[in-house]
Amino acid sequence: MQRIVRNMGWLLGGRGVNAALSLVYIPLATRTLGLDGFGYFAIIIALGQIVTGIANFQTWQFVVRWGAEGEGPARATGFAIALDLLSLVTGALLAAILVASAPLWLPLPADLLWLAFGYCLVSLFALRSTPTGLLRLRFQYGRATAAEATQPVVRAIGAVLAFLFMPTVTGFVLAFAASEIVVAAALWIVAARSERIETSEISLRRIPAAHPDAWRFVLSTNLSGSLLVAGKQVMILLVGAIGGEAAAGGFRIASQLGQALVQLAQTIIKAVYPELVHAKEDAVAIARRIANAALIGGVLAVGVALLFGREALVLIAGEEFRVVYWAMVILAIGGAVELVGASLESLLVSAGRAGTAFLCRALPMGLAFALLETAMGWQGLKGAALCVLGASALAVIGFWVSILSRLDIRIRPEDAAKAPPRPVE
Known part of the structure; x- marks a missing residue:
């Protein structure tokens, strides 16, 4: 129980940093864009998060579940990375469908459609569930929190830059896109330093062969x-x-x-x-x-x-x-x-x-x-x-x-x- 409290402390500390810095980028976005402009911004961000949420597998759970067993995390991590690659393909297709159909059901101007599609692709390339799972498997919540703190920091800096030099929906979306890339890179770097990533273990077959219920759990x-x-x-x-x-x-x-x-x-x-x-x-x-x-x-x-x-x-x-x-x-x-x-x-x-x-x-x-x-x-x-x-x-x-x-x-x-x-x- 003490370890749970300590781990929650690290995670809640990260949430605290996020909440504090959101007091920078939220007021800048709402006051700069207004209710309608912030609505366009909200729709674009929601599209990106929907695409990643649907296409992305909860790979951190797989790494924790199968990585804790006798064979170690290498095979579980390889399976998780293979699923991430599958997510990129399926997510890009889903993004194309959603953005192409957006004018039929969403109040999103035509000049923002390519921006929305680009943000969806950036979000897909910034998938970070697998390195997060590796850090949680080893209970390294401190390192994970430090890496995840880069996201609100970059968002806040990007929002200030957008406010000064590009006070438009595009400027604030670019700030959010940059934060996604930076936090993903930080988590992969920290995870790779604590656990060797075996590229030879990347496979969609090995874990399911050893665990017959694997695909049911994945889905x-x-x-x-x-x-x-x-x-x-x-x-x-x-x-x-x-x-x-x-x-x-x-x-x-x-x-x-x-x-x-x-x-x-x-x-x-x-x-x-x-x-x-x-x-x-x-x-x-x-x-x-x-x-x-x-x-x-x-x-x-x-x-x-x-x-x-x-x-x-x-x-x-x-x-x-x-x-x-x-x-x-x-x-x-x-x-x-x-x-x-x-x-x-x-x-x-x-x-x-x-x-x-x-x-x-x-x-x-x-x-x-x-x-x-x-x-x-x-x-x-x-x-x-x-x-x-x-x-x-x-x-x-x-x-x-x-x-x-x-x-x-x-x-x-x-x-x-x-x-x-x-x-x-």
């Missing part, structure tokens, strides 16, 4: 990771398609500030998953303690959003963005729910139930997408935020029920009254 974690992206980035695009570029820009700001807890939840997953893999017998107890602590943190964070969120929006993004306050609060509640569910999802994946975790996310997310247009017609951006909150709540309930029914976890008598009823087998 399940990829789909689950894609859904995490869909929950935020696809929602931004759909909000823009329904409400226009101003709605997309407003929802991105509300999401970025309100769902900072989701990033915290992802941090917990990254810190907890290697521990659950290594400590199978204590996995349930670890997950329970982290979920309890997360509940307290989530409640406190929602309280802060309620009390100070409106002033923070105006201070950070400008007066134009005051109207997204309630959407931000609703998304903060959704972030708190995700925070509680983070360790439960990690527990399912570490126990080989990645497919179950995927279904727990897929069904609520599909429902949220189906109801989005109706919800926005009813309550605008608040309606879109309610869809995200509902999907998060249903997913976490699904994790909890799945753990009880599939892993046969025994609950202490004093907790029995708090637990949802166990499904009949």
Whole structure:
């Protein structure tokens, strides 16, 4: 448990640097571009993150899972790199389809289409899940955090340069693209210094030959990771398609500030998953303690959003963005729910139930997408935020029920009254 806390400390320290420097580039972007221009910027960034989120396999999980076994990390790393190369090909094709069809459903001007496609390609070449996995396998969270800190630093510097010399959507997108390249290079360099990369081990066949369930695990974690992206980035695009570029820009700001807890939840997953893999017998107890602590943190964070969120929006993004306050609060509640569910999802994946975790996310997310247009017609951006909150709540309930029914976890008598009823087998 002490190592988990230490690893979380490194990861949260990196998040702290990111949050602090975001106070540089977010105000510069919003005040320079305005609500509509920031909406175009949000759509382009969302397209790039969707492409990488869908095409990119969660290779860090493969490196941790199979690299921890007797054969060592070389073969697992080779498999992960081979999957990265596959991601480049499939991602480029997906990017071409999305950008070519963008004028049919997105409020994106024709002169920004090539910029959007270029950002998608840069994001694909900056894949960094594999070196991150190598560092987490060896519990080198300090080195990983130092390398990842280059991203917000470059974004902040790039935003200042864009503000001074190219105060356009293109300038700020270029700043984000540069940060993606720099952080990927930093992580690969640090990982290569701590672990030898065997190019002869790059193969899509060796790991599946030794582990018959490999492809099922690969596809399940990829789909689950894609859904995490869909929950935020696809929602931004759909909000823009329904409400226009101003709605997309407003929802991105509300999401970025309100769902900072989701990033915290992802941090917990990254810190907890290697521990659950290594400590199978204590996995349930670890997950329970982290979920309890997360509940307290989530409640406190929602309280802060309620009390100070409106002033923070105006201070950070400008007066134009005051109207997204309630959407931000609703998304903060959704972030708190995700925070509680983070360790439960990690527990399912570490126990080989990645497919179950995927279904727990897929069904609520599909429902949220189906109801989005109706919800926005009813309550605008608040309606879109309610869809995200509902999907998060249903997913976490699904994790909890799945753990009880599939892993046969025994609950202490004093907790029995708090637990949802166990499904009949």
